Amino acid sequence: MSPIPPLPSHHRALTLKSTEVGLELTTVPTPVPSHGTVLVHVEAASVLSYHREIFNGARKYPLPSSTKDGAGFAGGYSAVGRVASVGPDATLLKPGQLVFADCVIHARDDPAGVFYLVGVATGSTDGGRYLANHVWRDGAFAEYVALPLENCVPLDESRLCSAPSAGGLGYSVADLAYASYLLVAYGGLRDIGLEPGETLIVCPATGGFGGAGVMTAVAMGARVIAMGRNATELARLQDRVATTYTAGNSHVETAAGSSTHLRSAIRALRRGGRVSLMGMTDDFADRSVVANNLTLKGKVMYEREDMVLFFKLLEAGLFPRGGGLDGGNENNFAHTKAFGLHQSQEALDAAAEHTGIGRSVVFAPEGMD
Template sequence: MAPDLPPQYRALVLDSIGAGFTVKTLPTPQPTFGSAVVQIVAAGALSYHREIYNGQRHYPLPTPMVGGYSAIGRIAALGPDATALQAGQLVFVDCVIRGRDDPSALYLLGISEGHSDGSKKLAREVWHDGTLAEFVKVPLDNCIPLDEARLCQTLGYSIEDLMYMGYLLVPYGGLRDIRVEPGDTVVVCPATGGFGGAGVLVAVAMGARVIAMGRNEQELERLQEHVHKGTPWACVETVKITGDEAIDTASLKAYGPVDAILDFTPPVAAKSTHLKSAVAALRYEGRVSLMGFVDFSVSDMKIVGSNITLKGKLMYSREDMLQFVKMLEMGLLPKGKDLVDTRTFRLDEWEEAFDAAAQWTGVGRAVAFLP
């Protein structure tokens, strides 16, 4: 046993889908080659976590298991092949697990075991448990170093507020994948959810002009106010999704040709026409990052005739994470509490935490566990 690790730790265990969680005491994981054991300081809660664990979303999970997804923590112990990470260092713990010999064997720790034989093997036999616990064992590659002094002292973020990275990184992966550049006009749709709202913040930090689409006019107004409070120089327009494809297209075209689109359509809105309207407003050689669940069809003449690029994107790469942390540490996003208002809960308050996460949504809102 590593000398600084306790023999046991507390964790939220899901024995079966729909059974609810139980706080249990488990043997503390030990570091091995290619791994780190991290002491969790703050673990994120997603707006749809409750739907995953009660079976509503039908995500495949290997139970019994410790729930969660990404987290912020401190390195507690390292495998013998670690060369840069140090004990006590603050890190972002990424939930995206990839096969080292097959990157397509990908799954999300604590969310889904994926659908390939490789991802299921990793989820069931190697990296099994999530971050709703006092400790977690993860691959070295999934520990992203954070400059604690810069982030928490100079820029004023609390450690639990840094957990908002779990939302910010996803749109950054999509925006970087389609090469969004300073000065681009980017449509984020819908922009009123957790990932869409975070996408507006990230696009602004990357120097883009943003058109935020959504059905909830009150939330669109709050989004605009939140962004301008932290980055008063930002250019953020809003367009209400009416459901009338022609009207929504005209509303977008009023702001001039669009360079790029970031789409986060949730499953319940898969039949919405808002993405067709956004594509219709794209300039020649415009780009689209598809990160949601839209049932999408559009005129071949628009796609082929205008050289439109459509790219599917799941999450982000390690390189994306490292680059994003540079942006965050440079102070390119809103500082301190202007970035996010985080509500926190203990492990035994998991029901209240998941209820809060389902309600406390949109730009600048997050829920975290403090084990």
């Protein structure tokens, strides 16, 4: 464990007061954890490829009200950082621990009904809007983020980050933030019970979440067929997975987008196959769903149990590494571009372009400032 500096009274955060202005670097009070809360010192916060469109208003996501004290809210997604402080009821999390800090907020008294992504959107329920405006409001685009205890999963830092010569995997903290993409795929694949040795079609497979689906399925021991329209990205996958259309498969993971791709994949499934739908798409109703007794399950994000099991998979060293996936470093499983909080526009622009399997953009609040 690394030592944690004394908590400052204030810290820097990228806040949004209006989509007309966009993210602004501001100084905000540092939260003091109460019961059920953990304060995380952020080391790498993931930036989504479409964050720019959220914060400039192009995507009409429901956002927290900016009227609370006129302070706006800190944007964000999931992050990797260190426990800075915990409430009095914490038993597992300790100051100095490296943790994955998850952005998915569930209401403790209605976990199945109230759900939203802090720093991204408020969700569509009254409960989600209340929590996003009054309780868990600020995301991880900051030096510190306060979250529910259950949103943080301890990481085996020695195993994940130590050099291979010392028995570790040699991952950087910034690269570990790529787990925020991989976890979405893992949640959907685990939801349909993907088993080692089974065959999976990922479509589309060349974007941020689709590419993460390919990597996750390989780590889970599946044979993967990647579908997509980006020939350059498909070429990066050819030494690891099949990239041509093949009939007679078992399962489909779809991350978003094209109903044509999805119909083709569904029609390739054998009788009794399963489909995990993890993104929004056009109408794809197809008679083969009924004719072939297919199971179609929608899945948004993942559960806490998924997070715990996912990091066991990661710590086992089963994810693809090198081989053109990471910009040339044979030890890492991601090619990460890091930016300081003062480089918000550069980071948002980079995230929109630096997409595909193994590619990630993060804010590193201290390492780059």
